[in-house]
Amino acid sequence: xxxxxxxxxxxxxxxxxxxxxxxxxxxxxxxxxxxxxxxxxxxxxxxxxxxxxxxxxxxxxxxxxxxxxxxxxxxxxxxxxxxxxxxxxxxxxxxxxxxxxxxxxxx
Amino acid sequence: xxxxxxxxxxxxxxxxxxxxxxxxxxxxxxxxxxxxxxxxxxxxxxxxxxxxxxxxxxxxxxxxxxxxxxxxxxxxxxxxxxxxxxxxxxxxxxxxxxxxxxxxxxxxxxxxxxxxxxxxxxxxxxxxxxxxxxxxxxxxxxxxxxxxxxxxxxxxxxxxxxxxxxxxxxxxxxxxxxxxxxxxxxxxxxxxxxxxxxxxxxxxxxxxxxxxxxxxxxxxxxxxxxxxxxxx
Numbered sequence: 001x002x003x004x005x006x007x008x009x010x011x012x013x014x015x016x017x018x019x020x021x022x023x024x025x026x027x028x029x030x031x032x033x034x035x036x037x038x039x040x041x042x043x044x045x046x047x048x049x050x051x052x053x054x055x056x057x058x059x060x061x062x063x064x065x066x067x068x069x070x071x072x073x074x075x076x077x078x079x080x081x082x083x084x085x086x087x088x089x090x091x092x093x094x095x096x097x098x099x100x101x102x103x104x105x106x107x
Numbered sequence: 108x109x110x111x112x113x114x115x116x117x118x119x120x121x122x123x124x125x126x127x128x129x130x131x132x133x134x135x136x137x138x139x140x141x142x143x144x145x146x147x148x149x150x151x152x153x154x155x156x157x158x159x160x161x162x163x164x165x166x167x168x169x170x171x172x173x174x175x176x177x178x179x180x181x182x183x184x185x186x187x188x189x190x191x192x193x194x195x196x197x198x199x200x201x202x203x204x205x206x207x208x209x210x211x212x213x214x215x216x217x218x219x220x221x222x223x224x225x226x227x228x229x230x231x232x233x234x235x236x237x238x239x240x241x242x243x244x245x246x247x248x249x250x251x252x253x254x255x256x257x258x259x260x261x262x263x264x265x266x267x268x269x270x271x272x273x274x275x276x277x278x279x280x281x282x283x284x285x286x287x288x289x290x291x292x293x294x295x296x297x298x299x300x301x302x303x304x305x306x307x308x309x310x311x312x313x314x315x316x317x318x319x320x321x322x323x324x325x326x327x328x329x330x331x332x333x334x335x336x337x338x339x
Contacts, residue, residue: 049189068134
């Protein structure tokens with residue numbers, strides 16, 4: 001995975017799903033990419049904590065099945081960041097296509 | 108498929124090997140591991156709990172060092188978050204009304220004589236403002252009760268911010284004493300080196316900082332929704 005894309009993926013998932021917990025994010029990525037991209041917890045949690053420290057995410061804790069579960073959701077700042085990160089990612093993909101002379105996938 | 112009490116107890120036992128100081132970090136990792144094992148069971152995995160635990164801890168978390176790395180990043184991230192929040196809260200309270208309050212307090216400071224009595228009164232007022240945030244944090248954050256010798260991340264860092272005004276006050280009192288502190292005839296005496304206007308300014312900022320800390324405590328406690336403190 002390209003450096004910096006993990007944060008974009010997390011922000012986009014949280015935009016689509018409102019609130020998610022760590023394990024749920026790893027499973028969602030696995031499901032959406034049919035197992036092609038596997039997020040390791042060692043990469044996911046530091047990225048989540050960085051986004052939280054930057055103010056893009058906020059957290060809350062709920063008790064589920066007798067244990068505390070920490071959920072993440074976007075803050076207003078995070079919501080704005082999703083848009084800019086997505087357009088950055090799109091621009092980068094466009095540049096890559098130009099450079100590598102890739103043809104867009106037609107389904 | 109929900110794990111039984113004894114299976115959860117086994118996981119708690121295994122997780123004792125990791126050097127995780129804070130309860131909130133422990134809770135998040137514990138929930139992740141338990142959920143991963145439950146999902147595997149639900150999907151028909153018939154491996155033993157020990158095998159599944161090893162699998163999750165090694166493959167997904169990168170074993171001992173991976174888990175400790177996550178714990179460190181969690182703590183560093185939280186410290187940074189609290190630092191940013193306290194600054195944001197401080198900025199929130201610096202507004203037109205507080206500026207008027209600061210100017211009014213400084214005007215009073217200008218008109219007061221530079222005597223021991225006035226210095227003493229200002230120090231008492233600064234102490235009251237500083238102690239208020241510490242006391243508030245202590246009472247409110249007591250609701251978080253970590254278990255098994257762990258500490259609360261929220262309590263440690265949020266409480267730490269709330270105690271900062273008292274540390275600052277201590278420094279104000281003791282720094283002027285330093286030149287004489289090693290003398291044989293040293294006796295603590297409130298040194299009258301701060302002008303009333305400077306003390307008035309310190310008091311104003313101390314009040315604003317204390318309010319920022321109180322707001323921080325409220326913001327941090329808000330994240331626990333319907334959570335029995337004993338679960339934390």
